[in-house]
Amino acid sequence: MTAPRDKFGRPIVVVTGMGIVTSLGGGKTDNWKRLSAGESGIKTVTRFPLDSLKTTMAGAVDFVTVDPFSSTSLSQRLAEIATEEALEQSGIGTKGDFPGPLFLAVAPIETEWPQRLEVAREVPTKDFGIIDYLATCSGGKFTHFHRRFTFGSVALSLAETFGTKGSPISLSTACASGATAIQLGVEAIRRGETDATLCIATDGSVNPEALVRFSLLSALSTQNDPPQGASKPFSKNRDGFVMAEGAGALVLESYDAAMARGARILGVVAGCGELTDSFHRTRSAPDGKPAIGCVRKTLADAGMEPEQIDHINAHGTSTPENDKMEYLATAAVFGEHTKNIPVSSNKSMVGHTISAAGAVEAIFSLLTLEHQRIPPTINYEVPDPAIPFDVVGNKARDAKVTAVMSNSFGFGGQNASLILTREPA
């Protein structure tokens, strides 16, 4: 028998391990239990003072601690926890020896405020300028900050810990990063370069400056009370997204390699697609054309017809613009079939895990396929009449789900979509 291939003759890419951390908890079991029960992980931030901030809640992961704290160290720790879970489930390789490359979605890194200020307190001159400051940076006392805050530092550490092969890739495509990491893994397996890839997406960015920056762009919800009511995708009174932390890790393998080692197949990455929006730095083209093109490319990549999609795990950020544009794009592609597709946004409960979102939501999509149960979109009290999706509002819904489309649309015109199925087509 010849090796099974997809209808384009490419190796079929399957998922054999998944690990997840969100504001709902650590691990698939806890996350699925709370997600399908419609619980929110959004809370008032306790990590730093909230004075002067318009937005005071987030989906911070407070049950994981790193010392000394930095968003970069937290991102790394969340990635480690998710990866350990994924590797254990997959059973691939041996400890510290993963037989393939690493694709890591991670937020851009820079020296953070606590560390900046730690150096500032050591500068001997009063009213110092940058050159005085730089003199204090050098000399060996703060060498560890270089190791921590290079852009490649998280990938370097993960590659060493898990023994991935070759040069690890750190990437950022804003809110689509997690989906891009998966896409790069899929492409490498389809090229036949490797039998397995480790795709990780992580974000631990709830810090004052990140909150301020998104706030200054008017992107965040300011409905702080109660915090768990802030994220309201597809609702008429939605007013922005809620920043959140989390990580998702997936072990991807060629179907052949997974079968050969007797691995349990959790699902199939049937298709990936992306298309850039050149309309504006933060806004989508009003006609939705790039998002439409992205969804169509993804269907084409999977060799599937719109009618074969029976659930959409929406990007659904809860910003006024995204949710409307997502409906328009979906309706344009799926036409009459749109009303038959139950749509839900995990962000109503876990918030927007930004760089991690694409992977976190791919994992939730695969769990949806496994449990044949669609998690709800909570806080869906005032449906937006301009978005007549069949929203799975407030309560989970049992449904026959064979193929899920998971969308990610981000700043900088980054659009990426995935199609996940239970079994090879």
Next chain:
Amino acid sequence: MAEKEVWITGVGLLSSLGEGLDAHWEALGAKRVNADEKRLAPYVIHPIAPVSFDAQIPKKGDQRQMETWQRIGTYAAGLALDSAGVKGNQEILSRMDMIIAAGGGERDLNVDLAIMNADAQGKLPPAVLNEKLMNELRPTLFLAQLSNLLAGNIAIVHGVCGTSRTFMGEEASSIDAARIAVARIGAGQSDIALVGAAHNGDRGDLLMLYSFGDFALKDQYASVWARRNNPGFAIGSAGAFLVMESREHAEARGAKPYAKLTKVVADLAKRKQPGAVTKSLQTLWPQLGVSNDNAMLITGATGAEPATAEEREFLGQHPGLAVRATGTTFGHTMEAQFPLGLALAALSISRGALYPANDPTGLEVEKTGAPTQIVVLGVGHWQGEGMALVEAVK
């Protein structure tokens, strides 16, 4: 299925030497170096040459939304598209893939310094940090900082809209950008791609990270190979972009190649062990398929140690190579290091000559004759190694 041949059909360069291929070829021939020991003294930098961004970024509104690194990159990307003859070609641009290697953008140093000074003088209770940031940061600065917004700006200004991926991780990110683009085109996953990076060295905020590790060159400029007693890299400024496409795609549209990009390989040496970089380069070398040990090699050697010494050890094992170090001429352009090397290799092949050596130590030797193979070498100052083989099209 046989891998498709990948051609470099467009090259865009803006650097401390000037803009465009003719200006660079002339400056390299004249051994010109534009290093500045004063502007950020004691740090040596290579600032970007004066340029009017209007030529490639016609809308002032677009320029205002960018910081310098994005302007440099968007400008160089436009030069590459022009050179490939695809500028404004909607049909091609709408399906062109883009892989950018990027760090982060400029911070508002005045705001940062005011906060740091206030804190150092005990005048910054934790709660006041929020207030300062809320009131003093420009809302759009975030967009000038986000790594993926160089790609975003190139999409907006030039309409490169197929796909857009931004890799991060200092030098290695640009090696991987080229590696993935070549792999995708070779396998038929992509027909045409824009690959590149931009770096602005005239930034005090950027020097922070490299000062922590004592990597930045201080006091006096010297050729990369002459820094044994005063090691370090002089931060450089460059936008380096390449249009890569399959031979079939280029031929179908009548595009002329500068060169062929035959292979890109990369590694992550375990540098805790001394000699790991040398060993990594020894492992990568045979993967390239260099047929002539008297070939030419353009390296991004930084001048920072111990990486440069370990690279020199490797080069010493290939005494027939004619070596050129971009670090001497351009400084260390970090994410742009590797695409700059690729651009100069493609340029040299297309001009039928390797540019002259510029090295008082004698490591670089003159070489006559038209190059058929040029190896491009990239060693990260802290992590990541890679090589590419650029060849003349037969």
